[in-house]
Amino acid sequence: MNGFDAPKIEYFTVSPILIVLGVAVIGVLVEAFAPRKLRYPLQVGTALVGLAAAFATSVVVFARLNPFAGDVKAGKVVAEGALAADGPAVFCWLLVLVLGALSVLLFAERRLEAGVVGFAGQAAALPGTEAEREASTSGLEHTEVFPLIMFAIGGMLLFPAANDLLTMFVALEVLSLPLYLLCGLARRRRLLSQEAALKYFLLGAFSSGFFVYGIALVYGYAGSMGFAQIAAAVQADGGERGLLLAGIALISVGLLFKVGAAPFHSWTPDVYQGAPTAVTAFMAAATKVAAFGALLRLFYVAFGGNRTDWTPMIWAVAILTMVVGSVLAISQTDIKRMLAYSSIAHAGFILTGFLGIRSLDEVAAGGLTGVSAVLFYLTTYGFTTLAAFAIVTLVRDGGGEATHLARWQGLGKESPLVAGAFAFLLLAMAGIPLTSGFTGKWAVFAAALQVGAWPVVIVAVLMSAVAAYFYVRVIVLMFFSEPVGDGPSVTTPSIMTSVVIGFGVLATLVLGIVPGALIDVLGRVGVFIR
Amino acid sequence: MSVTPFIVLSAILFTIGAVGVLTRRNAIVVFMCVELMLNASNLALITFAKANGNLDGQIAAFFVMVVAAAEVVVGLAIIMTIFRTRRSASVDDASLLKY
């Protein structure tokens, strides 16, 4: 009868998401209408511009949070409660946008594959057939990868900001589906690439099935999808607790799958190895950020009330993840696979920090919290791992990237600069002081100890020692063993990959020596709004 | 009447789906089992929506369907390429990446 009040959307606040998704759509149109010659520059250009714009706006949004006012409740719930633009969310945006932009640069790298991007010339063409040969000779390339990654980034922006379960599910799928496709688009080793895509897709779909069912159960318990209402229900502690617990369990399956935590890690090594290295880098860096952002919000905001119920479960998962990741990495012979396991181990370390949940009154204003520790670790790890994978793309032989560790022997002789940078990144992952890896570890362990999770920290410490072994092993290979045969050659990349590597190394160094500024900011914004 | 029968049914469907994923070889069938799991969820959602007396669940069910559709698109694309290269849709054949 009477007029309806239109949903109120704070367009500026959510503009980063809108921009990125918009640019993605534009990318699709470009694919449709722009002549082939123009596509590559247009795609790269629009993508980078879009990300830059999104970054700019999110900076403004972040500034509006006014992180230096010491008001830890900064931020607001927008879009009818669907999204929360608070400190952690906006920080994740910034992080994802930077990592995303760097990944786009990796995607756009053309010099390594002699003038074409490292993706399948024509995914439809069968490997080893005339069609494929023809496609590669005629220099065909899938510039669709750029819209795809933009969609993924859009989902990653949505994911940590999602303030109700439904939005979270949508975001999850928006970020996952493009990734499934990207995994299958390698120019070399197509079979492996397609297999990776298949595995990732099937398992991803499987896990999201659990996720959705979990949503249903939690909804059944709380009667609402909104985190705030769920939190209230959990506080009130009425209704069928069984539903809640089962719901938490199934939802966490979905999320832990995304972050690659044991026992939901089994896809990680295969997919990381099979996918195009640029995509692997993007997944390892950005997906972790988005997924952990979402994980934090869901558990801290919605399920914070009964954390005593689920923290033991996370203890177990964290310990298992660290052990599986570190121990299995020892026996790997493929550099990408080894980095995959190392990323599993790091997921475990991040979960250790994730344990550092405390009720607001316990947290000293601006003090170190579980949130800020996790976000800091994500920052350090994101840049380090991105640069590491970027270097992996440089080491090549006749058959493309030489990912077998044996081919890395004597790299230090071949090109000391690249080997040195890689060694530095490995030391960072091992957590040697004066690298960001150390400060990051310090932060998450401290957060965990603050809540008395010392057994986890002990395991984490021991596993770091185990992990140190395989990082050092690679350094030994590069510097102290003689090259086998002609040895690998390091192809000089274009400016794009160089920028990525340089940026990653720089970030690793700076965050290792003067992390103070970032940590302080995180200390101030590291609290969710409810 | 209570929601229990509906939930039990959805749970059964969900389990069937999950078991199907584990037991079937053909990628298409595996994927269909996943769809079954999603639909089991839908049933649960709608049941709870009715029980809770609000529409969130039903809306969610629509979203799930849409997403499922999108998944189908992506999934079939991937399965197709695999099938065309390997001439087989058996998920067990795709096991080059291991250890």
Next chain:
Amino acid sequence: MISTAIDVLAAEGGHSIPLVEPTSAGSLALPLVLVIALPAVGAAILLLGGRRTDAWGHLLGTAAVVGSFVCSLWLFLGLLGRGEEERQLGLDLWTWFATGRWEVKLGLLYDPLSALFLLLITGVGALIHVYSIGYMEHDVRRRRFFGYLNLFVAAMLVLVLSSDYVGVFLGWEGVGLASYLLIGFWQHKPSAAAASKKAFVINRVGDIGLSLGVGLMLVTFGTTSFDEVSALTSGASAGVMTAIGLLLLLAACGKSAQFPLQSWLLDAMEGPTPVSALIHAATMVTAGVYLIVRSQFVFEYSDTARLAVAVIGTITLLMGAWIGCAKDDIKKTLAGSTMSQIGYMVLASGLGVAGYAFAIFHLLTHGAFKANMFLGAGSVMHGTDDDVDMRHYGALQKAMPVTFLTFAMGYLAIIGFPGFSGFWSKDKIIETALAESPVLGVCALLGAGVTGFYMTRLMLMTFFGPKRWEPGVHPHESPKVMTFPLVALAALSVLGGLLLLNDWIVTFLAPVTGEAEEHHLPVPPILISALVVLVVALGVALAFVLFGRREVPREAPTEVSFLTRAGRNELYGNEVNDTLVVGPGKQLTAGLATFDRAVVDGGAMGTAASIGGLSQALRRAQNGFVRSYALSLLAGAALVLLALVVVNLA
């Protein structure tokens, strides 16, 4: 018997125990520093100077010691010039180290005791330097030899002049080092190298006593300097004093080759003969006696410790004599006799205030006549191309008359022929021993007889009887530079008894050792002296019967009594060490090596390896089949659910 001994010892006492209260050295400070500095600088120049100093090194070394001897005389006269009560001169050089309550000064203490030692060390030392000029003439490393000798003299002087136990430790190890270097001077001979190491290691065992002793003194008195300790000992419990005493005794045993640490001395004869004369007869080996006498303010408060000292001395003097009887190696025979004579000194110092002075007295006379005889032996070897087997000697008295005559003086002195120095000193010891503790006294008396026996045997086999020389050996008298010291020492051996003239040495040492009230014997001393002479005469006669009359076989007879065999084998001291210490030690180290590799290292490496193995095993689970991944995912979900439920129920 021991118990009676204890009673006797316990009965004694009640006299005043002198404290160490040095007064400023005043004008004597200069010679007091010089006496050490000269040989020290000499050693530094000779050892650092290298080949440049080869030409004149031996002269410099000798000059340094002679200069040092002059200083000692200067000091001695200066001391005599002072009154009884201010005959303890102190001179603090600098603070060595200080932590907490404990301050150790490098300081010198010059009193009658050190005065006599200074004369002995620098005097005999100088003579032996002179002798060595000739003896080492043909050795290319003579300069280095003199460097070591100077080093030894300096260290020995530090030992006897230090005013603090830690300072004594410095000299103590210094002489040990010098002795190590000199025993092993001919390093190319493995036997020499082994002997030197053995000497040092066994001395280290003795040092355990000194280290712990220092520790115990610090705990008890908070200081280790003679004057402060001597002022405090009266307050300490008998148990503590016994402990300190025994620890010091352990040190003394190491340095003075007393039972059970005696085995190194005979091996030490590997060194050049002048070394044996100076270090292993006259001076270093008597350091233990010095330590005990110096620490009288400790031993006077513990009868047990004193008894232990006396008993050890007695055992050693008998062992030494026994060994001396059986050895055919002239130097080893003399070494055995050295053990035995030092045993006398230790026994005397164990008799307490009554014996200290006589211990020192015998130490001085022994220093003279034993050095004399060692140098004589050296001269004999010099004449017979370094042959040491007495069975290859005989009838040398014509070939080398001076050596023979001087040696004879030493011989008469050591067996205690009336009027000779040894007579007075040994006689006094036996007399006191009989008075203080009959059991030990009788042993000492027996020892005197044995001494007569083995020394006579040595004389007969060396200088008398038919020639048993090796073919091509033409014994000849040594050059003047070697015979002069022999003559000088011979003179001392004869005249040493003068020190006892109206108890001069006793009264002179009284400020250090304290006054003993006249001990009362059942029989007049003269009878005891007669008894001693009689026993010695028996020993000599026996030797004549066994070795003077019969032909001495050139090859040592193999079918011999157990006594002889045991003696030849040095009473199986080495065997005991090997079975009790060396053997087990070797096994222990071998075992530990395995343990270290297998268990300690193996443990760490094994853990690493097992993690690697675990990794290899777990790897298999990643079998590449997507459905098994899905299964693990499902299982994970189940586990997560389970965990939540369990926690919730708990």
Next chain:
Amino acid sequence: MTLPWLTILLLLPILGSVVVALLPARLGGPLPKLVGLGFSVLTLVLAIGIAVAYQPGTGLQFAEEVTWIDLFGAHYALGLDGIGLTLVLLTVILTPIVMLASWEDGETGRWGAKGLFAWMLALEGLSIGVFAATDVFLFYVFFEATLIPVYFMVAGYGGPRRVQAAVKFLLYSLAGGLVMLASVIGLYVVSADSEGGPTYLVSELAQLDIGTAAGRWMFVGFFIAFAIKAPMFPVHTWLPDTTEQATPGTSVLLVSVLDKIGTFGMIRFCLEIFPEASRWATPVVIVLAVFSILYGALMAIGSQNISRLIAYTSVSHFGFIVLGIFVMNSQGLAGANLYMFNHGLSTAALFLVTGYLISRRGSARIEDFGGVEKVAPVLAGLMLVAGLSSLALPGLSPFVSELLVMVGAFVYSPWVAAFAVLGIVLAAIYVLWLYQRTMTGPVHEGVAGMRDLGLREIGALAPLVALIVALGFYPQPLLDVINPAVDHTMSQVEKSDPRPTVTEGEAQE
């Protein structure tokens, strides 16, 4: 002191290492080595200046403090007390000597002599940082950072199995360091809960009242790391493996400087931050220490390889140091501090001189030697001096420290001393037996015609020997700076020397 002298002191060698590393290869020849040596000498001069300006007694000097990471409570805080000063001096004295001694060793290595010298300078700078750090976080950063130069020095230069040795060294140290990290973070948690807010300044942590249980756990974390560093039984096996493969120079810097971090840390952190836990752990630690003394000595006696032998002697010596630290009386602590310095000198001399020997013979196996004294008397003489200092002969510097530790042990308990003292006998055996087997007896055909030491080699050893002798007779200057620090430590652990049982009063009865 307006200028941040300590920062300058630790940046100087690091700058030097960068310069040396960046010198273009074409100006080869001795230039990089000369530059490196120049920098190390410059550092030495500056350090001596600092030592001269240091007033014995008054607490921390040349202190600098800048907040580094506010949220962690970490500061960039440097400062010297007596203990730190002596160890910094040791570092800056040894570096140029080692460079001179290993002039030729680097040529065949992975990055040539240039690289070796660069790594050495880097290590020198970082070590200075370790000894000067007065903030636990900063200390930890330096502590771990020192591993990297050593790792590359070991892995790049030396024997055939050097890479494995380096990895073993690194993993042992990293494991220890990470265990320590847990404790370091624990300190943060404790201090963050205190009203003062998070801090890592040793001075403030020492005032903190840490719960008994927490304190003990953290103590254990620190102690494990330091025990691995200092090598104590049973975590010592990395040391012989490493010294066996590394060049003599590396071994010197490793054993004489780097391993001191362990014992230094025990005093600076274990005792001063966790006094209660230290007292609680004392019995166990002392048993371990005594065991290390005897174990190391026996293993040394059993060693067939010269480098391994010296490594095991160090295990024994570190046992003495730890013993001295944990008896917690002024003799023991002062002795331990002095011991660190003297052991640095004597072990350096021993490693270098045996290094000359081994490089000449091309083998480190003892049975390959014999009668060297005849062909190379100077070498033999220096080796004997080094050996004698290692067995703590009176008149050489280690004697004073060893006696102090022994006496300190006696003050703690006669029985402990009674066992520890066996070490001096075993020391005599392993040193003199080594000398007997290598230097004496008939000349082994393998060593016939061996060159005696050249001027450069003697020149490298001369200052060491001179110091050893000088400090043997006059160690008091060092003790003057050490004693106040010791008093501070003892007040931290609330211990004081027991009064002597007999004093003037009682004696007069």
